[in-house]
Amino acid sequence: MSFLKAEWRKLVMINYEVNPKILEKYLPVGTELDFFQNKCYASVVGFMFKNTKLLGVKIPFHINFEEVNLRFYVKRKTKEGYKRGVVFIKEIVPKSAITFVANTFYNENYETLPMIHSWEDKEGSLKVTYQWKKNKKWNYIKVEAENSLNKIEENSVIEFISEHYWGYAKEDDKSTTEYEVKHSKWEYYKINTYTVSIDFESNYGSDFSFLNDEKPTSVMLLEGSEISVENKKSIK
Template structure:
């Protein structure tokens, strides 16, 4: 049985090209940075958790949970096959139960904050916005896009960003937690405009202050799907 089942819907991505050296201290043992055409990315992502179940049991008051996270991309070679995954700098959610479970079991970096979301449609387009409050200062990420989904092109940047099916969490300099995320291939909406009002230093720490002064290289809006998160596996780095 999967550890967690849910739906992830209306995933808004803002992707920033960064110097790989900035992420060096965050890379879990046994993994290495995963680059797209030589480019290293971090992504700000907002979405909605729906119908969340842990071990098949619905969590009361968790039928809808907002999440905003900052992540980057790694890969791990196992049995001559690359596993492509994501590492989270921080995951912000609106409900404390998810924070407790993720931080306790998976050694992730969740934090509970006041949050809200707005999904709107008219005859021309849709808008998706996620808001979260840190130290009484509201942050926001809004995307306006087309009404209909389109397929994600193979070998595209969008495919690279969205098609990572493993999660990695650094426990210490020797141990890494690994878990699998399953979902069908996603579809996207053509983005028309976006607005990001985020103090990255306040929310994510001084290492990411520089994101306040650069623009994202791409903005994406992905429909999402049902997903599962499987039980964790502990990886121990071999020592000489």
């Protein structure tokens, strides 16, 4: 049985090119940084969990909720080839039980904060906003896009950002948690405008304060799909 099943919907992805040296100390053992056209990326990703089931059971008040995370991209070499995955700097949700389960059983770095979201569909325009409150200040990411879906082109930056199907988390200096995230290939909406208002140092620490002054290299809105989280194991 899958550990978790849900839908991930309306994923806003704010992508930044970063110096690889900043991310090296966050690498779980056994992984290496994954590059796209010799560039290293980190992304702020906001989306909705919908119809969430834990071990096949819907937990009251934990079925539909927001998440915003900061992540970067890695790969792990195996006998069958490379597994391409993500490592999370932090994942923010409004539900303390989600934080407890993820931090306890998956060695993730979840934080529980007040969160709200807005989806507006008006005259062919789709507006999506995710907000979270940290230190009495509301942070937000907001996009406006054309309300029609497009297929992702092969070898594009959108494919690179969205096509990572493994999660990795540092257990300690000698071991790593690995799990698989299964989902179909996503489609995307073309972005018209976006706004980012994030205190990166407050949310993610001094290593990422430089992003306060950086302009995203790309901004994406993907529709998402049903997903499942499988096959958690420890690797050394």
